[in-house]
Amino acid sequence: MTERKEIAASRRWVVKVGSALLTDDGRGLDAGMIAGLVQQLAQLRDRGCEVVLVSSGAVAAGIVRLGMATRPHVLHDLQAAAAVGQSVLVQSYENAFKQHGIISAQVLLGHDDVIARDRYLNARGTLNTLLRLGVVPVVNENDTVVTDEIRFGDNDTLGALVANLIDADALLLLTDQQGLYREDPRQNPAAELVQSADVHAPELDAMAGEGGALGRGGMVTKLRAARLAARSGTETIIASGRVADVVGKVALGAVVGTWLRTGKQPQNARKQWLASMIQIQGSVDLDAGAVRVLRESGRSLLPVGVRGVHGNFARGDMISCRDADGREVARGLVNYNADETRRIMGSASADIEAVLGYGGDEELIHRDNLVLV
Ligand SMILES: Nc1ncnc2c1ncn2[C@@H]1O[C@H](COP(=O)(O)OP(=O)(O)O)[C@@H](O)[C@H]1O
Numbered sequence: 001m002t003e004r005k006e007i008a009a010s011r012r013w014v015v016k017v018g019s020a021l022l023t024d025d026g027r028g029l030d031a032g033m034i035a036g037l038v039q040q041l042a043q044l045r046d047r048g049c050e051v052v053l054v055s056s057g058a059v060a061a062g063i064v065r066l067g068m069a070t071r072p073h074v075l076h077d078l079q080a081a082a083a084v085g086q087s088v089l090v091q092s093y094e095n096a097f098k099q100h101g102i103i104s105a106q107v108l109l110g111h112d113d114v115i116a117r118d119r120y121l122n123a124r125g126t127l128n129t130l131l132r133l134g135v136v137p138v139v140n141e142n143d144t145v146v147t148d149e150i151r152f153g154d155n156d157t158l159g160a161l162v163a164n165l166i167d168a169d170a171l172l173l174l175t176d177q178q179g180l181y182r183e184d185p186r187q188n189p190a191a192e193l194v195q196s197a198d199v200h201a202p203e204l205d206a207m208a209g210e211g212g213a214l215g216r217g218g219m220v221t222k223l224r225a226a227r228l229a230a231r232s233g234t235e236t237i238i239a240s241g242r243v244a245d246v247v248g249k250v251a252l253g254a255v256v257g258t259w260l261r262t263g264k265q266p267q268n269a270r271k272q273w274l275a276s277m278i279q280i281q282g283s284v285d286l287d288a289g290a291v292r293v294l295r296e297s298g299r300s301l302l303p304v305g306v307r308g309v310h311g312n313f314a315r316g317d318m319i320s321c322r323d324a325d326g327r328e329v330a331r332g333l334v335n336y337n338a339d340e341t342r343r344i345m346g347s348a349s350a351d352i353e354a355v356l357g358y359g360g361d362e363e364l365i366h367r368d369n370l371v372l373v
């Protein structure tokens, strides 16, 4: 149990559940599985953790609801099945969470929404607000508009991107196998389970194979997801959703499933990722007070500390923050575009609404989105 202390200390969780598990390999949504999972998530919250659920299963549920014999190959048929199935799925979760007095929310995202710029900030802001309100966001791919993701059944990646987005401590990928085996157990039932490994270990690539008939990503996408999640310092555990109380066991640090270790300090990992994420689109000149609070107190950058604005950046762009001598002090994702920043620079945050005619974030760059240089 102590071997997994880092996992037991996790407070912010992304739990991803695959179609293979939720639909009993295509026999429709498994209401018992959903009720059991939701009960475990409710218990996780009772222990003071925050939870975002990433759930697949829309296509599989839609196929059954529409009476299709097999998973369709034509893109729009898949998308139609997803649209039908998503309603069924979200209704099942809403009912199940309600039994525990928990409000849930449907959040449909495409990978583009989480990768950069303004949408990144919006998705992050909404998810953080839902968590603050005590709501469990139930996330799925926005299947109506995506193409590649729905073909390849890749909600594992979405789970990782959500983990990056909200700085999750842990990503739990629940599937129909006990974890990552040295070989696909469907091919070799005697294959050995990997209990723990460095997420970047190259030998893992040869072990991970593709998935079953419905959830198609298999271990290939789970491994890739674990590596993406590690960018923001998120630890990944792959485990079977069929093990009794699996969420509770994993969260207490019991040795179940496969732990793919990041081996990094979360904060550093996240900041490194942020720094490498986007090209710099502009810069702001800071006064001496702003330089000091950024450097010494690790605080957010407020508009009041800005003296000049260069470039034509948009909300969500990465900008550079410079001192009076033009030396870069920090860089980060900006909450206002260049024009707005010119108008609010030097103003107190409380006056932003009066200056712009609409309100927004009180920081120009939130400290979570700021990296000291
Ligand atoms: N090395 C491996 N260890 C475990 N499972 C593997 C491995 N390689 C391939 N798989 C396959 O991955 C499947 C789980 O992935 P997938 O079907 O995409 O499920 P999900 O819908 O839960 O994402 C397993 O049923 C298994 O057949």
Ligand SMILES: N[C@@H](CCC(=O)OP(=O)(O)O)C(=O)O
Pocket: 017, 018, 019, 020, 055, 056, 057, 058, 059, 060, 082, 140, 141, 143, 149, 150, 152, 153, 154, 155, 156, 211, 214, 215, 216, 217, 218
């Ligand atoms: N977003 C789609 C497909 C996602 C998918 O199949 O992923 P997974 O089962 O986790 O490998 C759905 O809800 O059916």
